[in-house]
Amino acid sequence: MIVVEETALGGTEAALRARVEAMMATPAPDEATFDSLALDIFAFQFEHDPAYRRFARQRGRNPRAVRSWREIPTVPISAFKDLDIGCTPPDRAARVFMTSGTTRAGRRGQVHHRSLDLYDRSMRLGFEHFFMRGAAPMAMAVLFPDEASLPNSSLAHYLALALRHFGTPGSRTMMGPAGIDRPALVAALRGAEASGEPFALLGASYAFVGLLDALDAEGQRFALPLGSRILDTGGFKGQSREVPPEVFYARLSKTFGVPAALCVNMYGMTELSSQFYDDGNAGLPPVKRGMPWLRSRVVDPLTGRDVPPGTPGVLAHHDLAHLGVVSAILTEDVGVMREDGFLLLGRVGGTEAKGCSLAVEEFLAAARTPAGA
């Protein structure tokens, strides 16, 4: 009985995987392709993920009642912290990515991948299209710990893929437990200047803040060769001070000699298998876009329905490459829909009551402080 189920599951998943791969190979897949694949994937995930099935039923949705990808129930990312979401039982996972932040039970959100084939393929196509833009592999330095030191970080895996597929030999991570290896990085940057070959600097946004401060203090400036580029991701998340985007990109541009148009911000999350990018940060705020198998909506959190165009709402993403987990995700990010993508406006802020009632966040903060302190 169990064997039969597994065969059925494998068969369906393999067929869907083949269709996603075919879509990835199509230059401009049409709306109908996305929609029908999204609905079939929803049916698959509904059948094989008990938590998602219960969740969808609670929202009154099931595959027979859903007519468009926009009606597929989205899973709030907070649910990954409480539940085993996804079609892969934890003991069958080839790889587990974990979110930052813990829950009541001290557990981090977990995303179980049976295989990273689709993740890797989606990453390579998106990175090539939005960041490499036709350029040949180039020398790269990564400002983030490597995969060996952070095996549960989806970003470490993403950056490892970038090095493996788009970096020339010698490209590597220049951040270890002690932080950025600045002498090595400076040497690599000076080497690039001397070689005249384009260079790519990739890393966490917060790591760039510290680096810029240190380089400024040393009076170091670079004029990286034409075609050099920078990718930052993840925002500052309390790891460094907040820097307004216009200041951040102006400083990157000035320090490394890379035009803001080639300073690309990647917006990704552990709970997805594909990423969004902007077209450089010359004009702010930049529009974020993804590959055709990744679509977004801006919704009213109370109703889950799309807000009118131009109105801010909460971003929901639908990633067909996230086939083995769950494709429809509700984020905690605020966005506004644009014709060619969306503007990312930041995190949904915490709320204080308009009166004197205690709100949850303040309660948690107060509860962490011993009474009377």
Added chain:
Amino acid sequence: MGGYLPSSPPDHGWRTERFAGGGDPLEVALPAFDAAGMAALAGQIRDEARAVLGAMPVDAIAAAIDAAAERMLDRAHPLRRKAEALLPIVTGYDAESVRLGLTATFRNFRLPQLRRFLAADFPDPGMLDGFRPMPRGGLARAWGPALLLHVWAGNVPGLPVWGLARGLLVKAGTIGKVSAAEPLLAGWFAGLLAEVEPRLAGCLGILCWQGGADPAEDAAFEAADTVVAYGGNATLAAIRNRLPATTRFVGHGHKVSFALVSREALTAGRAAAAAGLAARDIARFEQQGCFAPQMIFAERGGAVDPAAFARHLAAALAAAEARHPRRALSLAEAAALAGWRDGEEARAMVEPGRSVMFGPDLGWCVSYADAAEPLRPAALNRSVTVVALDALEEAAALVAPFRDLLQGAGVAAPPRRLHALAEALGAVGVTRIAALGAMTVPEAGWHNDGRFNLLDLVTMTEIEPAAEAQAELYAPHAD
């Protein structure tokens, strides 16, 4: 035009707040001062209050507040009509909630209620007018601060009215900083007071500035003898740290309330009514006030079990939603509410005995837990957790860890149990035991945060018996 100033105030500008809630946009202009202007205004109000209020008997001041409150209770009075028309736009509360809230608030400011308010703190309120004999001998007189500064927060109409009454009854010159979320009622009420009792006209100023940044705020903090502030602990700490060491500070922090429903209230005949009362406490003012319950402990053993009570409550909240729709929420509020619901649902999937009910478009949300759990807030805006307990006596231990955050408890229980529960809840820091259904309308003389509303503001001058006795030695009639 909002706020209130005495006639011929120092030079000042205006600060405009815009509101769009509920349709027609509304602009409110409030007086705004620079540091020198604020200092001058503070001095002007302080001097006027000392001269005028100092000479007015407290009962005459109470009579003026009563006369103003009577007008606000008159639904035909132009100001009452203005309040009913504009406060829903500014606060987003629906018109009916505002109407009921105004009446409930101003009922507390009539003369008998004000006298009760005074009697709650002073054995002889005449000690605000002059020296009065003390039972142990000697005499005592109470002095209010010459200048009292209120820093109001939030949008629950009525909070500033309590503050104005508190200050006037202890004869303090008053400057009130209104919240941008409800900048109107305080100024109107001050204007009305000046109209019914012109002697009060120069003793009040109602204005607004950007908290935390404005040099005018430093000037106001410097000038005030006492500061009464509302807000989160971070806001209160920031204010307290900026006050001169000798300035008295009374902070009202954000708090949480809860309710207890006994098995005696969960009979077949009573359970639905109890749920209706709880729904009223939850829906009125959308739990923005700290007296509204965020968790309800329901006791097993009645004919209606706690899970069924939770369903009754859901039905009552659905009915309330139909009669009084919730005000429009900001994106952050909406996301917080939806996020709370999602979290409760996720827990319900893995923990047996939990369930979540919510209305269309999340107009209300009830989370039910079949086993005892410690107090935790819901997400406001008509969200609540119902927790089943074998005995209500367990509740005190479940709220005790949050002693510094507790406000009130609504209790529906028979008399003997009410008293026993009050004893246990009071011991862990609860300061108000209210009737279910009346949690959002505290009674006149209520000791907010368990403190003395008026006594906290005054200082006493005492004439010791020995001083009196010694004075006799120097009397012309002395032997």
